[in-house]
Amino acid sequence: GNSVTQMEGPVTLSEEAFLTINCTYTATGYPSLFWYVQYPGEGLQLLLKATKADDKGSNKGFEATYRKETTSFHLEKGSVQVSDSAVYFCALSAWLKTGGYNKLIFGAGTRLAVHP
Amino acid sequence: ETGVTQSPTHLIKTRGQQVTLRCSSQSGHNTVSWYQQALGQGPQFIFQYYREEENGRGNFPPRFSGLQFPNYSSELNVNALELDDSALYLCASSQVTTRTYKNTGELFFGEGSRLTVL
Numbered sequence: 001g002n003s004v005t006q007m008e009g010p011v012t013l014s015e016e017a018f019l020t021i022n023c024t025y026t027a028t029g030y031p032s033l034f035w036y037v038q039y040p041g042e043g044l045q046l047l048l049k050a051t052k053a054d055d056k057g058s059n060k061g062f063e064a065t066y067r068k069e070t071t072s073f074h075l076e077k078g079s080v081q082v083s084d085s086a087v088y089f090c091a092l093s094a095w096l097k098t099g100g101y102n103k104l105i106f107g108a109g110t111r112l113a114v115h116p
Numbered sequence: 117e118t119g120v121t122q123s124p125t126h127l128i129k130t131r132g133q134q135v136t137l138r139c140s141s142q143s144g145h146n147t148v149s150w151y152q153q154a155l156g157q158g159p160q161f162i163f164q165y166y167r168e169e170e171n172g173r174g175n176f177p178p179r180f181s182g183l184q185f186p187n188y189s190s191e192l193n194v195n196a197l198e199l200d201d202s203a204l205y206l207c208a209s210s211q212v213t214t215r216t217y218k219n220t221g222e223l224f225f226g227e228g229s230r231l232t233v234l
Contacts, residue, residue, distance in 0.1 A: 004158075031221070032221040032222070034221075034222065036225075042227055042228075043120075043122075043206055043225040043226050043227035043228045044159070044206065044208075044225040045225070046222060046223075046224070049222055051221075089158055089159075091158075093221025093222075095221075102210075102221040103149065103161040103164060103172060103174070104149075104151075104159070104161065104208075104221070104223055105161070106158030106159050106160075107158055108156075108157055108158050109156075109157070109158050
């Protein structure tokens with residue numbers, strides 16, 4: 001079946017440190033992959049996406065590359081800020097039926113805390 | 117463009133009661149999905165509605181039901197509430213087209229309705 005596994009948190013970093021949050025997936029077919037971010041008390045916001053193998057999604061300094069050979073979609077940022085403190089969810093798109101109808105399957109989330 | 121809006125934002129119910137949560141989809145979107153996010157976990161798919169019909173369902177019992185209206189807004193109803201139903205309920209909308217190559221699977225989420233069952 002389809003599943004997403006993320007590294008457990010919390011991840012605690014100092015400001016300007018390098019961030020990596022690991023994500024691996026199991027899927028039939030070729031899903032789209034996503035990173036969503038959830039700030040305290042809020043819903044989910046799309047951070048970035050990749051729709052096919054070797055695509056690189058990027059946004060706000062975050063990047064992730066769709067690696068089919070390792071079934072991975074690791075999130076990276078070169079220099080984190082205090083404002084990046086949030087919970088990050090890796091997700092894949094599993095098709096409900098042909099025609100574009102889909103559901104997202106999420107990992108358990110990784111909490112990131114960035115200190116000044 | 118108007119984003120996904122949900123109501124109420126918070127509510128408290130007691131075990132055995134019924135609850136209705138509401139969602140207005142993002143302007144231009146025709147598909148609505150509902151997710152349950154328990155504390156400290158990732159969201160779990162409940163069901164999806166397209167053209168007022170249930171299009172797919174996750175591993176949730178029949179006491180979880182929904183509706184989609186002609187204006188694409190939606191309701192989630194939960195009957196016979198249990199303590200484990202306490203969670204953040206997220207609504208997400210998307211635009212599904214018949215040109216399937218355009219459907220990336222991206223969903224746009226509201227801020228959720230936090231339900232506490234006592």
